[in-house]
Amino acid sequence: MSTTLEPDGTYEGVPAYCYDNTAGGPIGSHHQRWDDVAATHSGFRSSIARGFWVVTEGTAVQEALQDWRTFSSTSVTALDPDPKFLWIPEMLDPPMHTEWRRLLGREFSPKAVAAREPEIRRVAVELIDQLAQTDGADVLDGFARRFPTTIFLRLMGLPEEDLERFLDWVHDVLHLSYEQDPDRSRQFSAIQQVSAYFQEQIALRREAPRDDLLSRAMTWRIEGKPISDRDLHAFCVLMFMAGLDTVPIAVGWVLYHFAQHPEQRRAILADQALIATSVEEILRVYSFVIPARKATRDVTVGGCPVRAGEMVMLPLSVSNRDPRRYDNPRQVDLARTTSNHIAFGSGPHRCLGSHLARLELNVAVEEWHRRIPDYRVADGQDLRETGNMYGITSLRLEWT
Numbered sequence: 001m002s003t004t005l006e007p008d009g010t011y012e013g014v015p016a017y018c019y020d021n022t023a024g025g026p027i028g029s030h031h032q033r034w035d036d037v038a039a040t041h042s043g044f045r046s047s048i049a050r051g052f053w054v055v056t057e058g059t060a061v062q063e064a065l066q067d068w069r070t071f072s073s074t075s076v077t078a079l080d081p082d083p084k085f086l087w088i089p090e091m092l093d094p095p096m097h098t099e100w101r102r103l104l105g106r107e108f109s110p111k112a113v114a115a116r117e118p119e120i121r122r123v124a125v126e127l128i129d130q131l132a133q134t135d136g137a138d139v140l141d142g143f144a145r146r147f148p149t150t151i152f153l154r155l156m157g158l159p160e161e162d163l164e165r166f167l168d169w170v171h172d173v174l175h176l177s178y179e180q181d182p183d184r185s186r187q188f189s190a191i192q193q194v195s196a197y198f199q200e201q202i203a204l205r206r207e208a209p210r211d212d213l214l215s216r217a218m219t220w221r222i223e224g225k226p227i228s229d230r231d232l233h234a235f236c237v238l239m240f241m242a243g244l245d246t247v248p249i250a251v252g253w254v255l256y257h258f259a260q261h262p263e264q265r266r267a268i269l270a271d272q273a274l275i276a277t278s279v280e281e282i283l284r285v286y287s288f289v290i291p292a293r294k295a296t297r298d299v300t301v302g303g304c305p306v307r308a309g310e311m312v313m314l315p316l317s318v319s320n321r322d323p324r325r326y327d328n329p330r331q332v333d334l335a336r337t338t339s340n341h342i343a344f345g346s347g348p349h350r351c352l353g354s355h356l357a358r359l360e361l362n363v364a365v366e367e368w369h370r371r372i373p374d375y376r377v378a379d380g381q382d383l384r385e386t387g388n389m390y391g392i393t394s395l396r397l398e399w400t
Ligand code: HEM
Pocket: 065, 076, 089, 090, 091, 101, 152, 238, 239, 242, 243, 244, 246, 247, 250, 289, 291, 292, 343, 344, 345, 346, 348, 349, 350, 351, 352, 353, 354, 356, 357
């Protein structure tokens, strides 16, 4: 994939491009492309499939995410304005969304998350200790994916022996390129398996509730009514989509960044207080989530004349790397004091798991560097990143 877009004329007076966000590319190419486009456009039309709008003006992206009345979450996939599936709470608008968030907020509050810290640290240490005995590894397979997935299984009360199955499912549902799965049959089969798995787990807890998130959710009431199995299932599927791939992607960027910047690695080793700043800066600079919304009315945003019912893509990168918001926006700056980034989104759907994600990332950086302080990117790799959410596909590091 080149970093430049293929022009496709204009659409209602706005530049149109063949822009496909599902395509992977060389490492860094997605961010480079957003930077280039944002420097010259406030928005454009993607002419892929039925077409959708893309806003590339940072402030407009943030404002649209906050304006849920105009930019609804009833669809969050730019290529599909009328999805046949439901993810809860992601695809709900207020007031129903607000009820779910109030109930879920207790489970993901800073206090609830902090109580898990010793366990989170133990899981990280165990995995890193194993790697520290070797002289290198694919750190995505060996650590970045295993660590948060194990925590996720514990949080949801799912059996840990299912870890390998989950890793395979995440790969097949979220990472297969068009060449690897041209008719999407592998992806479809994995989605069916995930769906059947969660149906079974819900049934098990209906029979015998346990002390876990899923069992507690069964006791909640939304709009005065108990939650149906259909909605519990929609919640589980969303947790799979939102909670499983994101921290691995972020850990991958953290290790890649520090491998490329030994001076910053030495700085965090000398002053642990810089770790939290480094995590925030890496989340900002390597922002990898690209939300989308469905317009409920005709509206102009980022210069795009959006009609009611059309989809709008809102890449977080253009806000987080906006030169009008940050000096040297593309640089991870350990001296930056105010960040205010939107890597976890903005508005009512701002990430439910942000406290957990931050804790996992801080623990990962601390424990990794205590055990493996000196490492480098192994030579001879064709480093690439996925489409949809931009994560490194595989990353071999070496250490002594
Ligand atoms: C570095 C890691 C993470 C990043 C960058 C991230 C980013 C995001 C973003 C940008 C959104 C908003 C999407 C939108 O507006 O359409 C979101 C939503 C969400 N995230 Fe995260 N996330 C991370 C980790 C997690 C984790 C660990 C969990 C749970 C275990 C989680 C659960 C959720 C949920 C449930 C939502 C939907 C919230 C709602 O619709 O109200 N996320 N995340």
